[in-house]
Amino acid sequence: MSSLATAEICDTNISPLSSGDLRILHPGFQKYGQSQAFSGPIATVKVFEDNVLVRELLETKGEGRVLVIDGGGSMRCALVGGNLTQLAQSMGWSGIVVNGCVRDVDEINLCQVGVRALGSHPLRSNKRGLGEKHVDVYVGGSFIRDGEWIYADNDGVIVSKFELSI
Numbered sequence: 001m002s003s004l005a006t007a008e009i010c011d012t013n014i015s016p017l018s019s020g021d022l023r024i025l026h027p028g029f030q031k032y033g034q035s036q037a038f039s040g041p042i043a044t045v046k047v048f049e050d051n052v053l054v055r056e057l058l059e060t061k062g063e064g065r066v067l068v069i070d071g072g073g074s075m076r077c078a079l080v081g082g083n084l085t086q087l088a089q090s091m092g093w094s095g096i097v098v099n100g101c102v103r104d105v106d107e108i109n110l111c112q113v114g115v116r117a118l119g120s121h122p123l124r125s126n127k128r129g130l131g132e133k134h135v136d137v138y139v140g141g142s143f144i145r146d147g148e149w150i151y152a153d154n155d156g157v158i159v160s161k162f163e164l165s166i
């Protein structure tokens with residue numbers, strides 16, 4: 001799916017950038033998956049080294065949404081792998097942004113879903129089911145709210161309070 005270019009968004013939205021209605025995530029996310037650019041309404045989930053809630057959300061209809069996972073930046077295991085990315089694709093999610101790690105990178109890279117994460121880690125996460133869905137999260141130096149919009153491309157990742165149009 002084509003998406004508004006993040007540089008264009010920045011050039012044409014100076015005042016929402018200063019008001020905080022638009023937030024640019026800090027650079028440093030690695031890019032995985034076939035989709036270089038993706039956007040959509042956000043679903044949030046906050047977990048720590050446990051991906052049961054991530055799976056629960058990805059088992060629901062994505063309808064073009066992007067799952068933003070605040071994994072607390074943990075570099076000790078992966079919250080998303082090839083199976084969950086396949087699931088996301090088949091359920092119609094457009095992207096997954098992880099404040100944490102992924103694994104099965106070669107499998108993820110075959111999927112159409114756009115994936116951003118801090119890095120890769122071979123260890124799977126715990127399966128206790130701890131965490132919270134649809135809560136405010138803090139990812140890439142910005143607060144992100146369930147239902148806000150996200151725009152990601154090769155230049156960066158932007159979160160907007162409202163859907164943006166050209």
Ligand SMILES: O=C([O-])CC(=O)C(=O)O
Nearest residue numbers: 080081082083084124125
């Ligand atoms: O199931 C997990 O914990 C993550 C994973 O490896 C996958 O999505 O394939």
